[in-house]
Amino acid sequence: MAEGLLLTSRRGTLVAHVAASAIVEESADWTAFALSRRAQALTGMALPGVLSGAFALGVPALDAFPMAAWRRTLDRAWRETRPSELDYADPAGLQVLRQAIADYLQAARGVRCDAGQVVVTNGTQASLELCVHLFTDAGDTAWIENPGYLGALSAFRGGQLRTVGIAVDDEGIVPTAGDWERTPPRLIYTSPSHQYPSGGVLGMRRRLALLDNAQHAGALIIEDDYDSEFRHDGPPLPAMQGLVSSSPVIYLGTFSKTMFPAMRTGFMVLPPGLAEVVRPVLTRMPMHGRVPEQRALAAFLGSGQFLQHLRRMRRLYRERRDALLDALDRHVGGIAAVHGAGTGMHLSLRLSDPAWRDDQITDAALAAGIAVHCMTRHETGLRKTSWTGLLLGYSQVPATEIDAAVQRLAGIACRAATMRAR
Amino acid sequence: MAEGLLLTSRRGTLVAHVAASAIVEESADWTAFALSRRAQALTGMALPGVLSGAFALGVPALDAFPMAAWRRTLDRAWRETRPSELDYADPAGLQVLRQAIADYLQAARGVRCDAGQVVVTNGTQASLELCVHLFTDAGDTAWIENPGYLGALSAFRGGQLRTVGIAVDDEGIVPTAGDWERTPPRLIYTSPSHQYPSGGVLGMRRRLALLDNAQHAGALIIEDDYDSEFRHDGPPLPAMQGLVSSSPVIYLGTFSKTMFPAMRTGFMVLPPGLAEVVRPVLTRMPMHGRVPEQRALAAFLGSGQFLQHLRRMRRLYRERRDALLDALDRHVGGIAAVHGAGTGMHLSLRLSDPAWRDDQITDAALAAGIAVHCMTRHETGLRKTSWTGLLLGYSQVPATEIDAAVQRLAGIACRAATMRAR
Numbered sequence: 001m002a003e004g005l006l007l008t009s010r011r012g013t014l015v016a017h018v019a020a021s022a023i024v025e026e027s028a029d030w031t032a033f034a035l036s037r038r039a040q041a042l043t044g045m046a047l048p049g050v051l052s053g054a055f056a057l058g059v060p061a062l063d064a065f066p067m068a069a070w071r072r073t074l075d076r077a078w079r080e081t082r083p084s085e086l087d088y089a090d091p092a093g094l095q096v097l098r099q100a101i102a103d104y105l106q107a108a109r110g111v112r113c114d115a116g117q118v119v120v121t122n123g124t125q126a127s128l129e130l131c132v133h134l135f136t137d138a139g140d141t142a143w144i145e146n147p148g149y150l151g152a153l154s155a156f157r158g159g160q161l162r163t164v165g166i167a168v169d170d171e172g173i174v175p176t177a178g179d180w181e182r183t184p185p186r187l188i189y190t191s192p193s194h195q196y197p198s199g200g201v202l203g204m205r206r207r208l209a210l211l212d213n214a215q216h217a218g219a220l221i222i223e224d225d226y227d228s229e230f231r232h233d234g235p236p237l238p239a240m241q242g243l244v245s246s247s248p249v250i251y252l253g254t255f256s257k258t259m260f261p262a263m264r265t266g267f268m269v270l271p272p273g274l275a276e277v278v279r280p281v282l283t284r285m286p287m288h289g290r291v292p293e294q295r296a297l298a299a300f301l302g303s304g305q306f307l308q309h310l311r312r313m314r315r316l317y318r319e320r321r322d323a324l325l326d327a328l329d330r331h332v333g334g335i336a337a338v339h340g341a342g343t344g345m346h347l348s349l350r351l352s353d354p355a356w357r358d359d360q361i362t363d364a365a366l367a368a369g370i371a372v373h374c375m376t377r378h379e380t381g382l383r384k385t386s387w388t389g390l391l392l393g394y395s396q397v398p399a400t401e402i403d404a405a406v407q408r409l410a411g412i413a414c415r416a417a418t419m420r421a422r
Numbered sequence: 423m424a425e426g427l428l429l430t431s432r433r434g435t436l437v438a439h440v441a442a443s444a445i446v447e448e449s450a451d452w453t454a455f456a457l458s459r460r461a462q463a464l465t466g467m468a469l470p471g472v473l474s475g476a477f478a479l480g481v482p483a484l485d486a487f488p489m490a491a492w493r494r495t496l497d498r499a500w501r502e503t504r505p506s507e508l509d510y511a512d513p514a515g516l517q518v519l520r521q522a523i524a525d526y527l528q529a530a531r532g533v534r535c536d537a538g539q540v541v542v543t544n545g546t547q548a549s550l551e552l553c554v555h556l557f558t559d560a561g562d563t564a565w566i567e568n569p570g571y572l573g574a575l576s577a578f579r580g581g582q583l584r585t586v587g588i589a590v591d592d593e594g595i596v597p598t599a600g601d602w603e604r605t606p607p608r609l610i611y612t613s614p615s616h617q618y619p620s621g622g623v624l625g626m627r628r629r630l631a632l633l634d635n636a637q638h639a640g641a642l643i644i645e646d647d648y649d650s651e652f653r654h655d656g657p658p659l660p661a662m663q664g665l666v667s668s669s670p671v672i673y674l675g676t677f678s679k680t681m682f683p684a685m686r687t688g689f690m691v692l693p694p695g696l697a698e699v700v701r702p703v704l705t706r707m708p709m710h711g712r713v714p715e716q717r718a719l720a721a722f723l724g725s726g727q728f729l730q731h732l733r734r735m736r737r738l739y740r741e742r743r744d745a746l747l748d749a750l751d752r753h754v755g756g757i758a759a760v761h762g763a764g765t766g767m768h769l770s771l772r773l774s775d776p777a778w779r780d781d782q783i784t785d786a787a788l789a790a791g792i793a794v795h796c797m798t799r800h801e802t803g804l805r806k807t808s809w810t811g812l813l814l815g816y817s818q819v820p821a822t823e824i825d826a827a828v829q830r831l832a833g834i835a836c837r838a839a840t841m842r843a844r
Contacts, residue, residue, distance in 0.1 A: 035699060039556045042706040052506065062505040071500045078493045083484040084474065086682035122544060125708035133580065134461045138560060154706040158555065260508035262713045277457060284464040284576040286547035291684045293715075 041157040045150065051371035054397035054405040057197075057346050060257055061316055061395050069305060070259075070296075077296035091287035092279065093120025093267070094294035100301040101253070101267055109225065110238025111251055117275045119282065120289060123266040124226065124254045125151050128189075130268070130285070131222055131250055132159035134278055135187060142187040145173045147378035147385050149196045149224065152189040161187070165381015168195055170339070172202035173210070185219045192240050193228035197378045197391045199340010199348045207240045214248050221249045227257045227344035229310055232318045237343075246271060255297065257345065258310060265297060317345055323399035324392060327406035335413070336389065345395035348375065351388050356417045358388045364416040370409055463579040467572065473793035476819035476827040479619070479768050480679070483738055483817050487682055491727060492718075499718035513709035514701065515542025515689070516716040522723040523675070523689055530729075531647065532660025533673055539697045541704065542711060545688040546648065546676045547573050550611075552690070552707070553644055553672055554581035556700055557609060564609040567595045569800035569807050571618045571646065574611040583609070587803015590617055592761070594624035595632070607641045614662050615650035619800045619813050621762010621770045629662045636670050643671045649679045649766035651732055654740045659765075668693060677719065679767065680732060687719060739767055745821035746814065749828035757835070758811065767817035770797065773810050778839045780810045786838040792831055 035043065052059065092098065098118040105111035121127045128151060136142065138160035144152055146165030156163045164183045166175045172195040173188075190210070192202035202210075214221050223240050231237065241251040254266035270278060300306050321341060328338055328349065335356075341347035351358060358374035365372040373391040390413075397405060457465065474481065514520065520540040527533035543549045550573060558564065560582035566574050568587030578585045586605045588597045594617040595610075612632070614624035624632075636643050645662050653659065663673040676688035692700060722728050743763060750760055750771065757778075763769035773780060780796035787794040795813040798806075812835075819827065 035703065036555065036557055036559045036562075038559060039700075039703050042703050045706050052509070059509055062508045065505060065508060067500070067503075067505065071497065074500070075493065075497055078489070078496070081489075083487060083489065086484045086487060086684045087474070087481055088678075088683045122708050123710075129708060133458065135458055137458045137460060138582075140458075151706075158706070160560075256510075261510045261710065262508045264710065264712050278461075281457065281461050281464050284467050284573075284580070286544050286551060288545075288683065288686065290686050 038158055038160055041160070042154050045154050045157070051366075052396055053371055054401065055346075055392035055394065055409075056371040056396055057373050057391055057393040058257070059261060059393070059396060060259075060345065061313065062260055064313065064316055065260055066305070066309060070300065073300050073303075073305070074293070074296040077299060078292045080295065081292045085291045089289040089291050089294075091282040091285065091289070093118065093289050094291055094298065097294040097298040097301075098267075100298040102269075104301055104306070105239075105251070105253070105269065108229070108236065109253075110242040111269055112242045112245060112247075113251075113269045114272075117269050117272055119268050119270065119275070119278070119287075120294065121266050121268060121287075122264045123256055123261075124224065124252055125155065127252045127254075127266050127268045128152055128155035128222070129158065131187065131220075132156060132161065133285075134281065135220055136161055140186040141183050142189065143173075143175065143179070143183075143185040143219075144189045144380045145191065145195060146381040146383065147197055147375050147387055148189070148380040149191065150378060150380070152222070152224070153380045156187075156189075163380065165379070165383060165385075167383070168198055168200065168385065168387070170200055171195075171206060172198075172200040174206070175210075175213070180213055180217060184217045185214075188214055188219055188221045189224065190221060190240075191224045191226065193225055193237055194340060194343040196224070196226065197346070197348060197373070197375065198387060199342075199344070199346070201237065201340075201342065202240070204243075207243060211240065211244060211247050211249070219248065221247075222252060223249050224252045226252075226254055229258055230314050230317050230345060231343045232314070232321055233342050241269065250274075258306070258313075259297075259300075263293075263297075265293070317395055320394040320397060320399050320402065321347070323402040324394045324406065327403040330403070331406050331410040332413070335410075339389075346391055346393040348387075349390040349392060351390070353417070354388060356388065356413070358390055360419075361390060361413045361416045364412050365409055368408065368412055370405060370412070372409065460580055460582055463582070464576050467576050467579070473788075474818055475793055476823065477768075477814035477816065477831075478793040478818050479795050479813055479815040481683060481815070481818060482679055482681075482767065483735065484682055486735065486738055488727070488731060492681075492722065495722050495725075495727070496715070496718040499721060500714045502717065503714045507713045511711040511713050511716075513704040513707065513711070515540065515711050516713055516720065519716040519720040519723075520689075522720040524691075526723055526728070527661075527673070527675070527691065530651070530658065531675075532664040533691055534664045534667060534669075535673075535691045536694075539691050539694055541690050541692065541697070541700070541709075542716065543688050543690060543709075544686045545678055545683075546646065546674055547577065549674045549676075549688050549690045550574055550577035550644070551580065553609065553642075554578060554583065555707075556703065557642055558583055562608040563605050564611065565595075565597065565601070565605075565607040565641075566611045566802045567613065567617060568803040568805065569619055569797050569809055570611070570802040571613065572800060572802070574644070574646070575802045578609075578611075585802065587801070587805060587807075589805070590620055590622065590807065590809070592622055593617075593628060594620075594622040596628070597632075597635070602635055602639060606639050607636075610636055610641055610643045611646065612643060612662075613646045613648065615647055615659055616762065616765040618646070618648065619768070619770060619795070619797065620809060621764075621766070621768070623659065623762075623764065624662070626665075629665060633662065633666060633669050633671070641670065643669075644674060645671050646674045648674075648676055651680055652736050652739050652767060653765045654736070654743055655764045663691065672696075680728070680735075681719075681722075685715075685719075687715070739817055742816040742819060742821050742824065743769070745824040746816045746828065749825040752825070753828050753832040754835070757832075761811075768813055768815040770809075771812040771814060773812070775839070776810060778810065778835070780812055782841075783812060783835045783838045786834050787831055790830065790834055792827060792834070794831065 251269040673691040
């Protein structure tokens with residue numbers, strides 16, 4: 001009866017009549033069930049499998065992560081967690097973690113914020129989607145650097161925004177007066193500390209102009225500060241967010257680069273008044289926190305272990321960066337120029353001969369087991385960029401292996417270019 | 423120079439001129455920076471803080487969770503995790519967890535699936551948003567039970583769908599021929615095993631009819647099977663998804679009820695062909711997994727610890743449910759009828775006197791420290807529901823405390839009703 005196969009009526013208990021037509025046994029053709037237009041906007045952008053080794057992009061030196069120390073921190077956080085804290089938690093993140101993030105950002109990144117402005121997310125992609133959802137509607141204009149970060153592009157496309165690729169020069173994003181006039185933005189995505197992927201560093205004057213223009217246009221800037229902890233030739237540059245008070249900036253950070261990607265933890269820092277506006281909406285989104293993990297991360301930040309890890313990684317990446325610069329100097333000096341090597345975990349290599357196709361070199365290298373990305377595959381706008389070149393991550397490759405890898409890559413690049421010339 | 427305060431030119435090094443107008447020092451008024459329409463659709467729906475104790479809804483007995491065993495499982499999973507696995511992982515979730523979920527669902531819930539159909543998410547809200555994003559566009563029609571689950575409503579509103587509240591009777595969702603004709607749906611949200619919040623159980627004939635009609639309408643059914651593991655008066659009812667092969671059903675499950683909410687892990691099971699279609703899109707969404715946690719959960723499921731925990735919780739919840747039924751019989755027998763007590767962690771109480779306002783009783787109870795929700799605040803459509811009543815969760819309150827709490831609640835209800843009558 002509970003299954004509805006028996007029915008009670010005034011005439012007694014009956015066996016339910018299950019119409020044969022009700023049984024859907026044919027195998028459905030799901031390709032006919034089209035994805036939504038918002039999902040289709042992403043199908044052409046499927047990511048290849050994550051690459052590793054020389055010269056993969058965007059993944060830290062995982063084998064150098066202090067797993068034992070982190071495991072102990074995690075276990076301690078679990079022991080300190082009361083059963084009642086296993087509940088749905090604050091959608092903006094555990095207070096103690098938001099405070100630790102705010103403290104760190106003020107001291108290390110020059111960000112002006114308190115814990116109330118910090119929203120913990122599942123990483124930068126989640127932060128980007130949240131920005132799109134909170135601050136834009138379908139059809140709104142979003143600027144993105146061109147070449148630029150494809151994750152931002154897919155978040156914007158998923159939100160059905162009108163994306164406009166803005167040119168990038170040696171420093172970074174360089175919008176023209178015409179851009180401001182003809183396609184005034186609601187959102188501006190930029191990575192001023194280490195433009196992704198070209199590696200440029202936006203100068204102070206350009207930063208202030210961008211802030212000023214955005215303010216006047218009523219636009220919000222998304223400042224993606226993904227890897228600026230690793231500045232190799234001097235102290236880190238402070239973030240754009242903190243240059244002026246009440247700047248129209250949402251600052252994005254991630255622990256995917258400083259800790260590890262599988263942590264799935266990033267954050268955004270909202271302007272103070274805007275954080276208040278956003279708070280009630282967050283309760284209605286899939287935001288609730290993982291309390292023990294967030295407590296462990298707060299402890300890792302607060303105890304100095306995080307800074308110690310960053311220092312070690314900075315040394316390691318600098319050493320690998322130096323080895324890469326030396327090898328490039330030896331093997332590709334004549335055919336390519338290095339750009340954006342001062343910060344982060346990757347640099348870009350500008351090809352001197354504009355006839356060389358960076359995508360063909362990339363494909364040939366990948367076929368030979370060398371993970372290399374290229375600039376033209378980071379185009380985000382209708383206008384072609386003037387950049388051609390390779391992107392070399394150096395975070396995952398031991399310094400001793402770099403010279404041989406670069407030598408092989410140089411050979412592959414020359415062959416790929418020659419093949420084409422024939 | 424790196425900061426852009428010094429400029430090099432052919433004339434030598436110059437101090438950059440930073441225009442005073444570029445400095446945005448005024449305190450911005452962010453209330454003027456309106457939220458998007460998609461976010462505004464959620465502002466009226468802000469969740470109150472999570473309630474606990476008698477008779478809070480939807481949170482398991484956290485103090486009965488085997489934290490020490492889980493901590494050991496987690497630590498073991500961390501020890502088994504290689505550094506290279508701290509990378510961005512499979513966006514659909516760790517294979518071993520998807521397999522463990524598929525095995526469990528086949529055995530315990532009658533779901534027809536293999537691991538390839540399972541997508542691990544950050545919980546049901548994330549699953550719902552993913553369904554909206556993948557399968558609907560703004561303006562599409564989504565059906566939702568009325569009264570129904572507000573989390574589904576907010577996911578649909580956030581996706582700018584046209585939501586249609588479909589009536590619920592004693593069994594559950596009961597769409598009319600007119601509903602199918604006038605507002606044919608793209609998505610149908612339903613909770614057939616334990617309708618949320620009324621507690622009804624949809625009979626077999628109604629399930630088959632729903633499947634058949636959805637198939638013909640080209641609609642997808644979202645079957646939210648949130649708490650059906652806890653069936654108190656017999657073996658669990660199998661899920662609707664498995665009744666027929668190739669059913670147009672996306673099955674949603676969560677570990678928030680069976681484990682704990684802070685785990686932030688749920689899953690969806692897609693029809694096999696549809697899983698293939700969706701896979702490339704997932705790589706472009708913030709989906710990548712937490713490998714050690716997912717491995718721990720897979721081990722917990724595979725080792726029998728999960729089933730053992732479920733058995734213990736089922737006993738505990740049944741004991742509390744029985745105590746609640748006894749107390750209701752003693753104290754509110756004349757004024758309310760129990761509904762939906764056979765499954766899950768809550769029941770609904772239908773008020774006999776239609777003049778009694780369930781929201782007023784709820785507010786009075788809350789003011790007296792008793793967490794009670796009411797039916798009318800779960801209305802999801804334009805049409806008022808015929809249900810008035812209280813929702814009593816029994817998962818978090820010891821059996822020995824239930825009688826006194828019900829007695830107090832009965833007094834509060836009578837006073838609230840009498841106050842109004844004056």
